[in-house]
Structure formats: structure tokens, C-alpha cells
Amino acid sequence: MKSISLAALAFLVLVLATGAADAHALLDRAEPRVGNRVAAPPREVTLWFTQNIRPVFSSITVTNAAGERVDTGKAQVRGNQMSVPLRVGGSGTYHVNWHVLSMDSHTTNGNFTFQVGQ
Template identity: 35%
Template structure:
């Protein structure tokens, strides 16, 4: 079997694709959250906890919460759990009244990929 330029280029492309493929799927996806999506809680939470599939960069991540009548909820600075770089904690600086709440989040994973999403929960 001779090593020709087309075969070398094909082999190089194959090995490059294998090496790069895991990076394509390396995004921080929201796995769990508290309060849970679509949950109705009786006690208003004092913080949100969002767990991701990989480590996140808190300095480039954020969460916006809106409540009844689309009123913005005041939150503290987001921070990463000191013992788990996949967990984002969002302090809530005001008492949540009964009603529906929308959580709009965005994160940057430790490898630089951005993801975002939304979910709802209710306070009874």
C-alpha cells in the first residue's frame, strides 16, 4: 500500500475529525434545577440552584427572574458552588410572592461554549 497524497490527506482529515468531535458536544446543558422546572413550591426559595452537565464560568453567566406581571425579581451576583464547578447559585434578594416565575439563564462553560434557556416554576 503506497502512501499517496490523497491517502495522507484523508487520514489527516479523519484523525482531525476524531480529535475535534468531543469539543462539538462540549456544552453546559442544564441537568437539574431548584426549584424544579414546572414545580409549585409552598415556601419561596431564597436562592436558585442550577446544575449543569459541565463546569461553568460564573463571571460570564447570568440569570434573570421575572414574576407576576413580568416584574423583575432582584437577585444577587451569581456564583459557582465552591465544591462543584457545575453548579450555579443565584441568591434571591426579595421575598417571592405567590405566582408564576420565569427563569431565563445563560452560561459559558469552562471550555468557552455558550448555552441558554428558560424554565418556569410557581410559588403557592
């Protein structure tokens, strides 16, 4: 009977540990939206995450269709939101790369694109 209890306890610990890993800050939504088409180049890119993030080691870089960086530098972080202003970069595919440090001190990163122009 004890072996069944220990097995159940081990399973519970494993399930809880897996749930903790899911607590990392993941991208919830973005503006411009992921994969969306906008008529004119946006003035900024804003990302929202599933939990608050730390400003240190959190960043966004944005490049235009020519591969030129169009973000103006350091991203601003407020709670679970991170924004970076953009310079005009023309039409075509924009690439957004992000890296964040969550409040639980884990890092996550990702990327997506959006289209500018008709």
C-alpha cells in the same frame, strides 16, 4: 482502497467533532425543579450544569408573575453550580433565564418556569 480509508477517517473526524459540540455546559437540574410547584417563594434558585462553568459572563435572572425581577443580582458560581438569592415575589409563575460560559469557552443559555403557591 485508499479512498475507503480516507472516507472512514473523514467520518471519524466528523463524529469526534460532533461529540465535542455536546461538551457544552447544559442544564442538568435545578432547585426549584423545572416546571415544579412549590408552596412558598424560594429563597434562592440553584442550577447545576453538566460541566464546570466560569463566573464571568454566567448569570441567572428570575422574574415573578408580574414580570418584576426578584433575583438580588450577581449569581454565585462554584464548579458546575450557580445560585442566586431571591427577594419575596408572591405567588404565580416564576421565569428563570440563565446564560453560562463553560470551561471550554462556549456559551449556552436557556430558560424555564416554576410555580409558587397552591
